[in-house]
Amino acid sequence: MxxxxxxxxxxxxxxxxxxxxxxxxxxxxxxxxxxxxxxxxxxxxxxxxxxxxxxxxxxxxxxxxxxxxxxxxxxxxxxxxxxxxxEAGRPAPAGTAEPARLSDPVLPRPLRDYVGGDLDAVRWKRLIRGIDLYDIPVVSAGRGRIKARLMRIKGGVAVPQHTHEGTELTLVLEGGFSDGSGHYRRGDIACSDAEVDHKPVADEGADCVCVTLTDAPLRLTGPLMRLLNPFVRF
Ligand SMILES: [Zn+2]
CATH class of the missing domain: 1.10.10.1320 (Anti-sigma factor, zinc-finger domain)
Incomplete structure (x- = not known):
């Protein structure tokens, strides 16, 4: 066959x-x-x-x-x-969608321009077992502390439980994850703020690749992770 x-x-x-x-x-x-x-x-x-x-x-x-x-x-x-x-009758503005191709890139155009290619061009750094990070080189840091990063979480792996001093936006690019607030997959944005103490878990099977935006360091809150806080900076 x-x-x-x-x-x-x-x-x-x-x-x-x-x-x-x-x-x-x-x-x-x-x-x-x-x-x-x-x-x-x-x-x-x-x-x-x-x-x-x-x-x-x-x-x-x-x-x-x-x-x-x-x-x-x-x-x-x-x-x-x-x-x-x-403004009834106003013509719809032209969309900016990329044409669908058989081998769609994982990283949409705006990100590819920063990374210098698709996912295979990313120079990952290991954070902990099962989780890799890549700092996206943005020119201006805005309010000073905003960071954009790619994160790759192995299928089935949980990101250590943490809260935020600021807000965190997470946009899924491949695979998916779940936390207390729902299930997220390609294109979905999850928003967490200082109130939320969450523990995202990547879907079983494929790696979950997402881009995260944090405007303050994450604080790890699990019992063991608390001890690691001084050493692990997301
Ligand atoms: Zn939307």
Missing amino acids: IPVLRKPVRHPPAHHPDDALLAGYAAGSLDEATGLVVATHLALCPACRDAVALFEAVGGALLDDVEPAPMASDALPALMARLDRE
Whole structure:
């Protein structure tokens, strides 16, 4: 029997950046590392590309008459309703999706530009057994402490339990992982903040490759890991 070469089935992402991040991206106000992670999600997510296009479409004119306040969670629906009223019939902006090919790269274009190639170009550094890291060389560190990293977690391996002094964004590029908040796979973004003490576990089978964004060092909180804190810096 002739073996059938099959592309892995790819689903649209189910977990997205919040509206504040998408609006910040559209406005060009994100730091470089955060912008890179959002751009990478956009390369994989038609829904968020549409949302960013909406934010861009209303642009400065709308922002001018919005009180300077944190973006509310209903900001996007409100914008869409307003667009419906004011800009009915506006043509959809051109998407930025990469054409599908038989051998899709694992790293979408924005990341490949930083890494200098696809996954095989990454110079991994071992963190602990089963977990490798790569610091993505962003030019500007934004608020000073933001770091973007690739992380490769062996299938079935758990990332040591930890909390964050700031927030952490994790975007899955290959494989998947689960934590208390759900299951994440290619294109999905998980957001954790200082409140969350979590322990992501990579799906059995394939390695999980993701890009993480941290704006403060992680603190390990498992009983043994606490002792390692002074030695292990994520
Ligand atoms: Zn999305």
